[in-house]
Amino acid sequence: xxxxxxxxxxxxxxxxxxxxxxxxxxxxxxxxxxxxxxxxxxxxxxxxxxxxxxxxxxxxxxxxxxxxxxxxxxxxxxxxxxxxxxxxxxxxxxxxxxxxxxxxxxxxxxxxxxxxxxxxxxxxxxxxxxxxxxxxxxxxxxxxxxxxxxxxxxxxxxxxxxxxxxxxxxxxxxxxxxxxxxxxxxxxxxxxxxxxxxxxxxxxxxxxxxxxxxxxxxxxxxxxxxxxxxxxxxxxxxxxxxxxxxxxxxxxxxxxxxxxxxxxxxxxxxxxxxxxxxxxxxxxxxxxxxxxxxxxxxxxxxxxxxxxxxxxxxxxxxxxxxxxxxxxxxxxxxxxxxxxxxxxxxxxxxx
Numbered sequence: 575x576x577x578x579x580x581x582x583x584x585x586x587x588x589x590x591x592x593x594x595x596x597x598x599x600x601x602x603x604x605x606x607x608x609x610x611x612x613x614x615x616x617x618x619x620x621x622x623x624x625x626x627x628x629x630x631x632x633x634x635x636x637x638x639x640x641x642x643x644x645x646x647x648x649x650x651x652x653x654x655x656x657x658x659x660x661x662x663x664x665x666x667x668x669x670x671x672x673x674x675x676x677x678x679x680x681x682x683x684x685x686x687x688x689x690x691x692x693x694x695x696x697x698x699x700x701x702x703x704x705x706x707x708x709x710x711x712x713x714x715x716x717x718x719x720x721x722x723x724x725x726x727x728x729x730x731x732x733x734x735x736x737x738x739x740x741x742x743x744x745x746x747x748x749x750x751x752x753x754x755x756x757x758x759x760x761x762x763x764x765x766x767x768x769x770x771x772x773x774x775x776x777x778x779x780x781x782x783x784x785x786x787x788x789x790x791x792x793x794x795x796x797x798x799x800x801x802x803x804x805x806x807x808x809x810x811x812x813x814x815x816x817x818x819x820x821x822x823x824x825x826x827x828x829x830x831x832x833x834x835x836x837x838x839x840x841x842x843x844x845x846x847x848x849x850x851x852x853x854x855x856x857x858x859x860x861x862x863x864x865x866x867x868x869x870x871x872x873x874x875x876x877x878x879x880x881x882x883x884x885x886x887x888x889x890x891x892x893x894x895x896x897x898x899x900x901x902x903x904x905x906x907x908x909x910x911x912x913x914x915x916x917x918x919x920x921x922x923x924x925x
Contacts, residue, residue: 669720673713676730681708684734688741691906692749696756700748707744712737746908753901753909757916760898761884766917767891768898776843776867776880777889786865788817788844790887793863797885801850801859801925808838808846816840820872826854843869845879848925859925864892882921890920 685705694700715736719729760766767773779785796804812819817840823832833853838846849860863883866873873879881889881896891897897917901910 667720669717670713672720672726673716676716676726676733677709677712680734680737681705681712684708684738685741688738688745692745692752692909693756693901693906694749694752696759697748697752700745700752703748704741704745708737708741711740749906749909750912753913754916756900757913760900761888761890761917761920764889766898767881767889768896770896772867773880773896776865780865780881780889785843785869786883787842788840789842789846789863789865789883792844792846793883793885793887796846796861796863797923799925801848801861804846804848804861804925805836808848811840812838817844824849824853837873839866839873841869843867843880845873853922856924861923861925862921863923864921865889884920885923891917892921894918 682705685701685708688708689701689704692700712733715733716729719732720726724732757766764777767777776785780790783790792807796807799807808817809819811817817838820837820839822835822837824835825832833849833851836848836850838848843866845864845866847862847864852858852860865880865883866878867880868878876893879892882892884890894914897914899910899913899917901913903910
């Protein structure tokens with residue numbers, strides 16, 4: 575008869591509760607190594623189990639010691655409360671770093687195309703400003719698209735479209751300012767005038783002081799005054815016999831009633847026209863100081879006018895047909911129109 579082997583006293587693999595409490599989680603060895611050491615160090619227990627699978631030891635978790643990372647850029651796994659955690663073992667993608675590889679082929683060529691239709695010869699910083707607008711917009715849109723889950727092809731397409739649109743708007747604004755600045759420069763130099771032999775002759779006489787002397791002195795004097803003040807100054811000249819006064823009506827388009835106009839003419843070829851109710855384009859009180867082609871006889875129309883005079887006393891073109899506009903209206907209206915308006919405004923003065 576086989577002898578019965580006395581049963582061995584089994585020891586619990588789980589430490590007493592008191593010992594558990596006194597052993598912080600951070601100071602215990604990893605769960606896998608502890609389980610291996612516990613089973614491997616007692617061969618008798620392994621034999622007695624006789625194929626019975628060892629029970630996995632589970633530890634209670636101390637949630638206060640588990641770190642939670644704040645949200646970061648990238649397409650991490652979205653958790654409640656807006657916290658994002660990247661999948662374990664996968665580094666968060668840097669979408670800002672991706673932009674460097676995307677903008678290279680497009681930025682310079684896009685900016686060159688956008689600026690190519692404008693004249694920026696007097697705006698040397700325009701290229702840098704438009705390039706910055708393009709890059710900033712592309713970067714912001716790229717990152718936004720990638721963070722929302724778009725693939726590179728989709729993100730590139732949308733970012734490029736947004737960058738092109740923004741850069742075009744910046745370029746247009748800079749082009750307009752460049753045109754206005756050129757108009758001011760050309761008004762001072764006389765380059766705003768279209769070449770005309772008769773106008774050039776009268777301008778030379780004006781500059782030499784042999785024609786339109788009253789226009790040169792009156793224009794700065796009338797600047798910033800009301801219609802009543804302007805009329806009072808000019809009426810004084812008429813009373814003193816230095817000029818003559820006449821009234822007429824300006825015909826308005828589309829059947830609108832005519833507007834009054836008062837003319838003051840001087841024998842040196844100076845003509846001042848006062849329009850208390852404006853003209854066909856504006857209802858604001860206006861006036862203009864002009865120099866005529868002839869020093870004698872009444873003025874019957876625009877053909878009798880050589881040019882207008884600005885508030886600084888300089889000669890300016892009388893109308894659009896006399897402006898030497900450096901821009902092409904068909905291909906570059908963004909600069910053609912502001913240039914023209916700035917030149918015309920110099921001779922059509924608001925009271």
